[in-house]
Amino acid sequence: MAEKSFKYVILGGGVSAGYAAREFAKQGVRPGELAIISKEAVAPYERPALSKGYLFPEGAARLPGFYACVGSGGEKQLPEWYKEKGIDLILSTEIVKADIASKTLVSAAGDIFKYQTLIIATGSTVIRLSDFGVQGADSKNVLYLREIDDADKLVEAIKAKKGGKAVVVGGGYIGLELSAALRINDFDVSMVFPEPWCMPRLFTPEIAAFYEAYYTDKGVEIIKGTVAVGFTAHPNGEVKEVQLKDGRSLEADIVIVGVGGRPMTTLFKGQVEEDKGGIKTDGFFRTNIPDVYAVGDVATFPLKMYGDMRRVEHVDHSRKSAEQAVKAIKAAEKGGSVEQYDYLPYFYSRSFDLSWQFYGDNVGNSVLFGDSNPKDPKPKFGAYWINEGKVVGAFLEGGSPEENKAIANVASSRPEVESLDALMKQGLSFATTKM
Structure with missing residues (x-):
């Protein structure tokens, strides 16, 4: 049985791991300090490609085309990238025991991994x-x-x-x-x-x-x-x-x-505080245990703009929470801190010739606007959600990058609305004129 020690261990090899690794590299992690332990056989990749491009009959997405961090316009992190950065990529390795008290992880093969700081990025598993x-x-x-x-x-x-x-x-x-x-x-x-x-x-x-x-x-x-x-x-x-x-x-x-999915928290039951099905964290993704962080699907975190605790299963949050945790870790080492995580919920989907984006919160009254005739060649329509007199969420099908940015801005700034009828008539222009 081998035993290895690292300053930092990321447990999980999904989207969060790739983006956390990139942030560690930006912050100047030294060779041999960081390890990613993943039960998958491949380096971290952009998971949305599996349901969007992987199944196309022609021009299908394949690795190395969608390794992290290409999904957000970043550099494609091939397995060689991790070697160049001195990051240990430990693949095809399932961790079956985690002992937070002794800062130890044990694999199915009996290998032991010690860490000083742990980032839990185990994601979700499908409900079968x-x-x-x-x-x-x-x-x-x-x-x-x-x-x-x-x-x-x-x-x-x-x-x-x-x-x-x-x-x-x-x-x-x-x-x-x-x-x-x-x-x-x-x-x-x-x-x-x-x-x-x-x-x-x-x-x-x-x-x-x-x-x-x-x-x-x-x-x-x-x-x-x-x-x-x-x-x-x-x-x-x-x-x-x-x-x-x-x-x-x-x-x-x-x-x-x-x-649906289920957050993979089993290894840590009874060892870290949980909330709403996930591992409870603060705005820096710290758990209640010193030097243990949780990011992505498994984290239940304070959603600052709404003043409550939530768990968000989406690639955008997986990327951003991973970066936030690493920034917080590195800042704390220097005796400093970073701003608390201030996340605007974001979801999107593409299928057939359709493409929609949603930002914010879907609570309160909703107002539909635009052309929602499914038989039209290029339908473009959307919706706003209004709660306590303010726009709190916005959805758009068929929007341009500028229009999608406009609805994101509205969901973030939460402008007041005088009349639902007037909002319906204004439609998309309500958002675009506020840019």
């Missing part, structure tokens, strides 16, 4: 139907998407079942993006979800109606208000049918399940 004992959920070609290995399995299945039938279980990010990808690959696609409309955590019924109509026009069958309760398989073990709670059965050559 087999976790709930759903019959037949372990059939072949019942697939999930979280890591590059999952994406490779999905690509193989798409090639093997070309032109077949696919069932997507879930109507959120993964459901919408993968349904589009499968249609582009000439699959007969059904999307099943229990809620009354798609993306219910963000979309209003009016926004959802546009996307559901658009997807229907593209040939995606949308089945709402029911769930998958079982699967039957062919003699070779491959999935054959999906049984729904409402009694229907759907033929399926491929099933993709996207019903």
Whole structure:
């Protein structure tokens, strides 16, 4: 059993790890001081590429094309980059035990890693139907998407079942993006979800109606208000049918399940303070334990502009929280400090010829504006959310970079609104004139 010691250890090899490594390099980390320990076999990469570009039938995204930190316009950090910076990239290594008191991590192979400062960047794991004992959920070609290995399995299945039938279980990010990808690959696609409309955590019924109509026009069958309760398989073990709670059965050559994620905090249960399903941190991503930080999906942090604690699962926050933690660590070493994290929530998605962005908070009354006719060649529409007389959130489909920047500015500055009717008439110009 090998034992290695480092000044800094980043546990997890996802987006946060790549951006934290870049910030450490900017701050002048010395060779041998920093290690990234990841159970994945590849260097940190931009995870959104898996659901957006990886599954395209032509011109598909592949490594090294989307290594971190290319997703935010930065340098592509190839495995060689880490070597050049003196950063130990410890891949294909699963940590099975963490002892915060002794500052020790133990791998499945029995290797021991000591650290002085730990950044927990373990991210989320997908919720699997087999976790709930759903019959037949372990059939072949019942697939999930979280890591590059999952994406490779999905690509193989798409090639093997070309032109077949696919069932997507879930109507959120993964459901919408993968349904589009499968249609582009000439699959007969059904999307099943229990809620009354798609993306219910963000979309209003009016926004959802546009996307559901658009997807229907593209040939995606949308089945709402029911769930998958079982699967039957062919003699070779491959999935054959999906049984729904409402009694229907759907033929399926491929099933993709996207019903949410779960933050990976198990290693630290009882050792660090938790809140709202994540590891509780302050505005510098420090936990209640000295020299232990948590970033990205696993962190529940103070959202300064709203005055409450939240956990945010999105690549933008994964990048920025990682940078913030490293800046805070390095500043503290010099006896200084940095500004507290002041994050504007941001979400986006691309599918078919569509592209939307959302900034802020979707609470209060909503006002829809613009052209939301799904049959128009280039629809452009949006929505504002108004709470206590102020705009707190803004959504835009089909916006230009300047227009997206304008809605971000409005969500951040939270201007007052006199009349919802006037706001609806002003539409996008309400945001663009405030730039």
